[in-house]
Amino acid sequence: MSLDWLHGPCAVPDAATAARAAARQGRLTKPPGSLGRLEALAVQLAAWQGHDQPTLECVQVCVFAGDHGVVAQGVSAFPQAVTAQMLRNFVSGGAAVSVLARQLGAHLEVVNLGTAVDPGPLPELIDARIAPMTTDFTIAPAMTTAQLNAALSAGRDAVARARNAGAQLFIGGEMGIGNTTAAAALACALLGEAPQQLAGPGTGLDASGVRRKAAVIAQALSLHEAHCGEPLEALRRLGGFEIAALTGAAIACAQAGLPLLVDGFIVSAAMLAACRIQPAVRDWLLFGHRSAEPGHDRVLQALDAAPLLALDMRLGEGSGALTALPLLRLACALHGEMATFSEAGVAGSQP
Numbered sequence: 001m002s003l004d005w006l007h008g009p010c011a012v013p014d015a016a017t018a019a020r021a022a023a024r025q026g027r028l029t030k031p032p033g034s035l036g037r038l039e040a041l042a043v044q045l046a047a048w049q050g051h052d053q054p055t056l057e058c059v060q061v062c063v064f065a066g067d068h069g070v071v072a073q074g075v076s077a078f079p080q081a082v083t084a085q086m087l088r089n090f091v092s093g094g095a096a097v098s099v100l101a102r103q104l105g106a107h108l109e110v111v112n113l114g115t116a117v118d119p120g121p122l123p124e125l126i127d128a129r130i131a132p133m134t135t136d137f138t139i140a141p142a143m144t145t146a147q148l149n150a151a152l153s154a155g156r157d158a159v160a161r162a163r164n165a166g167a168q169l170f171i172g173g174e175m176g177i178g179n180t181t182a183a184a185a186l187a188c189a190l191l192g193e194a195p196q197q198l199a200g201p202g203t204g205l206d207a208s209g210v211r212r213k214a215a216v217i218a219q220a221l222s223l224h225e226a227h228c229g230e231p232l233e234a235l236r237r238l239g240g241f242e243i244a245a246l247t248g249a250a251i252a253c254a255q256a257g258l259p260l261l262v263d264g265f266i267v268s269a270a271m272l273a274a275c276r277i278q279p280a281v282r283d284w285l286l287f288g289h290r291s292a293e294p295g296h297d298r299v300l301q302a303l304d305a306a307p308l309l310a311l312d313m314r315l316g317e318g319s320g321a322l323t324a325l326p327l328l329r330l331a332c333a334l335h336g337e338m339a340t341f342s343e344a345g346v347a348g349s350q351p
């Protein structure tokens with residue numbers, strides 16, 4: 001399996017449609033600009049969809065799950081078995097992302113990339129198992145090249161399924177105990193940042209736990225940093241199966257012209273890797289929320305991203321992105337259904 005597809009060209013948002021949508025915003029019965037970012041969102045969605053009046057009826061959420069060898073270093077407040085247990089919870093409908101997807105009529109898919117504990121027979125899961133977990137990256141690279149490749153392809157395959165289902169928006173989520181450590185390590189390598197800047201509590205470490213986590217990341221960086229000049233190599237050495245799948249999904253979305261609504265810290269770290277591999281990926285990303293995980297701000301800044309929501313959420317799974325979805329739908333409805341000044345017989349602004 002070759003990685004050549006990663007470098008295939010990305011789609012280009014439709015500037016002519018954007019211009020027409022912006023002109024329509026100027027004709028709607030409101031002072032120009034008064035709907036703030038909702039106006040820009042509608043214009044952006046129009047450009048992405050190539051439709052003057054965009055809609056978001058069909059939304060695909062894909063949660064990628066995988067376990068992490070670095071958990072052996074004591075970097076999470078929760079045991080590794082939770083990853084597999086949550087897989088069951090996702091498909092039986094009790095996880096936050098399950099509830100949000102159900103409420104919003106989004107289609108939820110869960111991809112198992114490999115867990116330490118077998119989740120048992122769950123026919124609803126998409127089986128893309130690579131290994132029970134990544135290698136502990138304080139000792140050796142997290143993934144072999146073949147494993148990285150398989151994870152990136154699992155992301156691309158999920159985007160292909162979303163397109164076949166007619167998705168107008170893709171939301172990537174993740175589940176993997178220990179993945180805030182992997183995300184922070186990857187972001188440190190890509191940004192040249194110190195571990196203390198990006199290590200945070202994750203699922204709930206106390207201050208000494210966060211110090212330990214930063215020390216674990218520092219140890220990994222001292223082993224791998226010299227080899228992390230290439231973003232793909234940084235991803236292979238310090239990422240995780242679900243993080244690499246998210247990176248692959250983002251590149252595939254940009255190539256297909258399918259916008260991706262970004263979740264929190266972990267997904268954003270994967271987006272950083274994707275944008276380093278292919279800068280044009282950035283044109284297809286919209287950021288749903290600012291996570292309470294302290295490292296998220298720095299990653300958002302590097303991506304020049306202004307997320308829609310800041311609700312102190314720090315869950316992952318795609319929950320922050322889904323919570324922002326109603327705003328996008330409202331932006332579409334306002335854009336499509338508001339009357340223009342001439343339709344409503346309302347006087348426009350004075351010259």
Ligand SMILES: Cc1cc2ncn([C@H]3O[C@H](COP(=O)(O)O)[C@@H](O)[C@H]3O)c2cc1C
Nearest residue numbers: 076078174175176177178179180202203316
């Ligand atoms: C019950 C439970 C449900 C979750 N859903 C997402 N996460 C989130 O927490 C994990 C990352 O945090 P850390 O790096 O500290 O382990 C990931 O699985 C992430 O998706 C969860 C965590 C738990 C415990």
Ligand SMILES: O=C(O)c1cccnc1
Nearest residue numbers: 264265266291314315316
């Ligand atoms: O922002 C996130 O994605 C996040 C933060 C903490 C734990 N899990 C996920």
